[in-house]
Amino acid sequence: MTAYTPTLNELHRAEGPLKVLLLENIHPTAVELFRGEGFAVETVSGALKEDELCKKLESVHVLGIRSKTQVTKKALDAAPRLLSLGCFCIGTNQVDLVSANTRGVPVFNAPFSNTRSVAELIISEIVVLARQLGDRSREVHEGKWRKVAAGCYEVRGKTLGIIGYGHIGSQLGVLAESMGLNVLFFDVATKLPMGNNHSVGSLEELLSRSDFVSLHVPATPQTHEMITARELALMPKGSFLLNASRGTVVVIPALADALKSGHLAGAAIDVYPEEPETNSDGFITPLQGLSNVILTPHIGGSTMEAQAAIGSEVGNSLIRYVATGATTGSVNFPQIEMPPSKGTHRVLNVHRNVPGVLRDINAIVSELGANISSQVLATDAAIGYLVMDIEKDVAQAVAERIAALTTDIRTRVLY
Numbered sequence: 001m002t003a004y005t006p007t008l009n010e011l012h013r014a015e016g017p018l019k020v021l022l023l024e025n026i027h028p029t030a031v032e033l034f035r036g037e038g039f040a041v042e043t044v045s046g047a048l049k050e051d052e053l054c055k056k057l058e059s060v061h062v063l064g065i066r067s068k069t070q071v072t073k074k075a076l077d078a079a080p081r082l083l084s085l086g087c088f089c090i091g092t093n094q095v096d097l098v099s100a101n102t103r104g105v106p107v108f109n110a111p112f113s114n115t116r117s118v119a120e121l122i123i124s125e126i127v128v129l130a131r132q133l134g135d136r137s138r139e140v141h142e143g144k145w146r147k148v149a150a151g152c153y154e155v156r157g158k159t160l161g162i163i164g165y166g167h168i169g170s171q172l173g174v175l176a177e178s179m180g181l182n183v184l185f186f187d188v189a190t191k192l193p194m195g196n197n198h199s200v201g202s203l204e205e206l207l208s209r210s211d212f213v214s215l216h217v218p219a220t221p222q223t224h225e226m227i228t229a230r231e232l233a234l235m236p237k238g239s240f241l242l243n244a245s246r247g248t249v250v251v252i253p254a255l256a257d258a259l260k261s262g263h264l265a266g267a268a269i270d271v272y273p274e275e276p277e278t279n280s281d282g283f284i285t286p287l288q289g290l291s292n293v294i295l296t297p298h299i300g301g302s303t304m305e306a307q308a309a310i311g312s313e314v315g316n317s318l319i320r321y322v323a324t325g326a327t328t329g330s331v332n333f334p335q336i337e338m339p340p341s342k343g344t345h346r347v348l349n350v351h352r353n354v355p356g357v358l359r360d361i362n363a364i365v366s367e368l369g370a371n372i373s374s375q376v377l378a379t380d381a382a383i384g385y386l387v388m389d390i391e392k393d394v395a396q397a398v399a400e401r402i403a404a405l406t407t408d409i410r411t412r413v414l415y
Contacts, residue, residue: 017038017039017040018038018039018040018061018062018083018322019039019040019042019059019060019061019062019081020034020039020040020041020042020060020061020062020063020064021042021044021056021057021060021062021063021064022034022041022042022043022044022064023043023044023046023047023048023063023064023065023066023069024044024045024046024047024065024066024067024068024069024088025043025045025046025066026043026064026065026066026088026311027088027307027308027310027311028311029307029308029311029312029315030064030088030311030312030314030315031043031311033311033312033315033316033319034062034315034319037319037323039062046068046277046278047065047066047068047069047277047278048069049277050070050072050074050075053069053071053075053078054074054075054078054079055078057075057078057079057082058078058079058080058081059081060079060081060082061081061082061083061084061322062082062083062084062085062086062318062322063079063082063084063085063086064085064086064088064314064315064318065085065086065087065088065094065095066087066088066089067087067089067091067094067298068094068275068277069094070094070095071085071094071095071096071100072096072099073096073099076096076099076100076103076105077099077103079105082103082105083105083321083322083412084105084106084107084108084318084321084322085100085105085106085107085108086107086108086109086314086315086317086318087107087108087109087110087314088109088110088310088311088314089109089110089114089301089310090109090110090111090114090168090301091109091218091219091246092107092109092331092332093218093219093246095107097331097332098332098382100332101332101333101380101382101383102382102383102409103409103410104350104383104409104410106321106327106330106332106333107330107331107332107333108314108317108318108321108329108330108331109314109329109331110309110310110313110314111167112167112313113301113306113309113310113312113313114300114301114303114306114307114309114310115167115168115171116171116305116306117300117301117302117303117305117306118168118172118216118244118300118301119168119171119172119175120175121244121270121296121299121300122172122214122242122244122268123172123175123176123179125242125268125294126155126160126176126181126212126214126240126242127155128268128294129212129240129242129265129266129267129268129292129294130152130153130154130155130158130240131152131153132151132152132266132291132292134292134293134294135291135292151265155179155180155181155212156179156180156181157180157181157182158181158182158211158212159181159182159183159184159209159210159211159212160172160173160176160181160182160183160184160210160211160212160213160214161184161185161186161200161206161207161209161210161212161213161214162183162184162185162186162197162214162216163185163186163187163203163206163213163214163215163216163217164185164186164187164215164216164217164218164245165185165186165187165191165197165199165216166187166191166216168216168244169185169187169214169216170185170191170194170197171194172214172216173185173193173194173195173197174194174195174197177194177195177196177197181212183195183196183197183198184197184198184199184200184206184209184210185197185198185199185200185206186199186200186201186202186203186205186206187199188222203226203231204231204234207231207234207235208234208235208236210235210236210239211236211238211239211240212239212240212242213235213239213240213241213242214242214243214244215227215241215242215243215244215245215249215250216244216245217245217246217249218245218246219245219246219248219249223245223246223248223249224248224249225248225249225250225251226249226250227241227243227249227250227251227254227255228251228254229251229254229257229258232254232255232258232263232264233258233263235258235263235264237262237263238264238265239264239265240264240265240266240267240268241255241264241267241268242267242268242269243267243268243269243270243271244268244270244271244300245271246271247271247272247273247274247275248273249271250269252269252272252273252285252286252287253286255267255269255287256286256287256290259287259290259291259293260290265292266291266292266293266294267287267292267293267294268293268294268296269285269287269293269294269295269296270296270297270298270299270300271298271300272285272298275297275298279297283297317329317330323414324337324338324339324340324346324414325338325346325348325387325414326338327385333380333383333385334378334379334380334383334384334385335378336376336378336385336387338374338376338387338389340389340415341373341374341389343391344373344374344389344390344391345389345390345391345392345393345394345395345413345415346387346388346389346395346413346414346415347386347387347388347389347390347395347398347399347402347411347412347413347414348385348386348387348388348410348411348412348413348414349361349384349385349386349388349399349402349408349410349411349412350383350384350385350386350408350409350410350411351383351384351386351405351407351408351409352382352383352384352407352409353379353380353381353382353383353384354407357384357405357407358377358384358386360405360407361386361388361402361405364398364401364402365388365390365398368392368394368397368398368401369392369394370390370391370392370394370398371390371391371392372388372389372390372391373389373390373391374388374389375387375388375389376388383409395413396413399411399412399413
């Protein structure tokens with residue numbers, strides 16, 4: 001059969017304009033994508049608190065957030081029409097992924113789009129720390145002239161230790177090596193070294209051998225407060241710590257103590273255990289006022305190029321799921337991408353992962369006299385996700401009978 005993609009206009013005619021809610025100043029590329037496909041788009045500049053979000057989600061089909069909005073089980077329970085959710089960033093720890101999974105809501109993110117922006121920020125901060133440029137700039141702004149070389153170094157020949165060698169960490173290693181730094185990395189998973197980057201066997205070894213340590217790990221129970229006073233003490237006197245990963249990774253008071261004592265010569269911190277919800281809120285941290293400390297407001301991926309790429313990447317993933325049922329790239333859902341075929345009718349089904357469900361569904365199709373053109377089922381520990389094309393126009397009747405099964409979570413006729 002000839003491959004074809006149904007237009008979203010067909011879906012909008014069937015269900016009315018599908019509603020998209022985009023929070024936290026998501027880049028206009030995403031807005032343009034959704035509006036170009038006929039979605040009704042509402043944008044909100046900041047994050048929403050749980051009660052506000054619950055009220056908004058009553059009629060929303062697609063939700064887009066960044067890092068501040070917390071999508072809890074309560075919020076998901078208040079969203080009966082929610083088809084999918086997009087995190088327009090790398091992290092997804094702000095979403096209750098388990099609840100989204102068991103409600104049949106796939107979650108998408110942007111694991112690649114801002115890697116270069118974060119890596120470039122870290123490279124720039126390494127140079128700024130090594131030359132104490134932040135302090136010198138502040139002093140000149142204050143009318144002071146302190147032309148000094150003491151404690152200022154070239155980065156060439158120094159050692160950068162990268163904790164977490166994923167998309168960002170590995171790209172950072174390549175950039176750092178091109179500047180003449182020696183690069184070590186530690187990761188809990190086996191990773192292929194880029195260039196002349198070298199893996200080390202333990203976190204302790206990396207810390208003790210590095211002049212600069214940069215963190216690029218996700219927020220997990222294993223990484224929660226992984227850098228404490230003990231780990232900081234393992235770093236050489238006069239070394240530097242940089243964190244643009246997650247705010248819960250570093251114990252901030254311990255870092256402040258290490259800086260005040262002179263054990264560390266400086267730090268660059270972009271993420272914090274608690275962060276303001278909006279740009280108008282105040283912010284306090286024990287690191288404020290310390291010398292040779294760069295403090296930035298979670299801007300690692302905040303470049304025009306990165307935000308545009310994220311808007312496009314996540315926006316297209318959400319549209320592709322709504323239009324075809326494709327879940328490739330979802331962080332909490334079985335992965336399926338089945339090309340549509342002309343002359344068929346597609347049914348999507350999410351069900352509890354127990355034996356016999358596919359048998360029951362196929363029996364329903366058979367009883368209604370339809371032939372299955374193609375069918376793909378993928379499962380995880382909790383759910384099964386089925387994409388099925390049938391050749392007879394009985395999709396609505398099939399969906400209604402599938403939805404009546406005790407194993408059903410969500411069933412939808414796509415076209």
